[in-house]
Amino acid sequence: MIWFSAVFMGVLASIPKILQLHITMGELMIDASIAFLFTLFTWYFNLYQLPKYSGEPIDDHFFNRRLALSLLVGIGLMIVLVLLHQLLVPGYPLNTMLMMYEFRGVLINLTIYVFLFLLYQSFHTQLISIELERTKADHVSAKFDLLKQQVNPHFLFNSLNTLKSMVDMQDAHASEFILKLSDFYRFTLENRVNDLIALDEELQILDAYLFLLKARFEDGIAIKIDLPLNQSGIAIPPFTLQLLAENCIKHNVISLEMPLQIKLYAEGDFIIMENNIQPKLKPEPSTGMGLENINQRYLHLNHSPIIVEKGADIFKVKLPNVPWKY
Structure with missing residues (x-):
């Protein structure tokens, strides 16, 4: 020129x-x-x-x-x-x-x-x-890394108390509880540095987490997972489903008389986690950090926000599918 x-x-x-x-x-x-x-x-x-x-x-x-x-x-x-x-x-x-x-x-x-x-x-x-x-991306990534590495101390404390009770009662599922607790923390260590993991791996994390919750709350939690068998092309930020499940438990009453019903299913291009709303009489203070960090992570990875829908009785979080190319 x-x-x-x-x-x-x-x-x-x-x-x-x-x-x-x-x-x-x-x-x-x-x-x-x-x-x-x-x-x-x-x-x-x-x-x-x-x-x-x-x-x-x-x-x-x-x-x-x-x-x-x-x-x-x-x-x-x-x-x-x-x-x-x-x-x-x-x-x-x-x-x-x-x-x-x-x-x-x-x-x-x-x-x-x-x-x-x-x-x-x-x-x-x-x-x-x-x-x-x-x-901005580094800031979002750092915040999400902090979120991934932050294992709720109350969850660990409650899990150990549940394990103690199972051992004291000589519960036959105590050994399986220990394995699931070990699996959950192994998954935490292995995937905390990853931005994305396969949906199958995320479901394994969720399965270990839900088993620990079921051992604690028994029939106070009802879990229904209805996802397609072929999930090879779908990725998800690690611990997303576990954080959503934790969010359900944090804000709702859980009892045998009023079981918390959590559903996980696919609809179009979304993976949806849904629960019935049973607000606590004394709700725990919420910073909104969990959902906001998940939303920022999806915006960073896929330029698509999550969708939160709150009705009179149902609370839904819709996660857009992330192609397994990142």
Whole structure:
């Protein structure tokens, strides 16, 4: 582009003399050469004044030291080129020719400077925008990593109490409870660094988690999972389903008389977790961090938000399918 524009300016600068008809080919070539060399030099001079090459931060103001330096160097270069022209083609009035070329040179210099200034400002704005998006993504990722690594201490405390009770009563399922508790924490350690896992693996985490809950609440929780058998192409952020199930338990009454009913099923392009609403008389304080972090994670990975629907009796969270290509 630089060389093409330099040739173009050389031809364009020669048009007035071509129209004079009586100009010689030698004079025409010299005139075009001055415009070509000046344009080429000005391009590279202004280009190498940019921060990538000069190492100095760019000034956001249009009128700055870089513009003044470019104009001064351009004026000096044009004087040199005109003097060479005078030596090669004597007879032209030096004062008139110098003023004409200097005016032409200032216009060329300003045109190139404005183009590079606007181009670099646009480039710099895009870099800032990309950096902001990257920072936002890193922030979301860090928050979600914190969420993944945060094992609810109450859950661990309650699970150990349940295990103690099962051992004291010599419950036949105590060994299986220990295995499921071990599986759950193994899954936690293995997948906490992953952004996505296969839906099958997520269901294994959920299965271990729900088994521990069933051992504690018995028939106070009713779980129904109805998902397609072929789930090979579906991915999900790890611990999403476990966090949703934990959210159901946190905000609802669980008892044998009023069992909490949790359903997990597919509908169109969504995986849906649904539960009946049985609000506690003294609800636990909610920060909303769980659902918001899951939502931000889906926005980051799939540019699709989760959908939360709350009716009079039913609470639903719809998770958009994430293709297993990330």
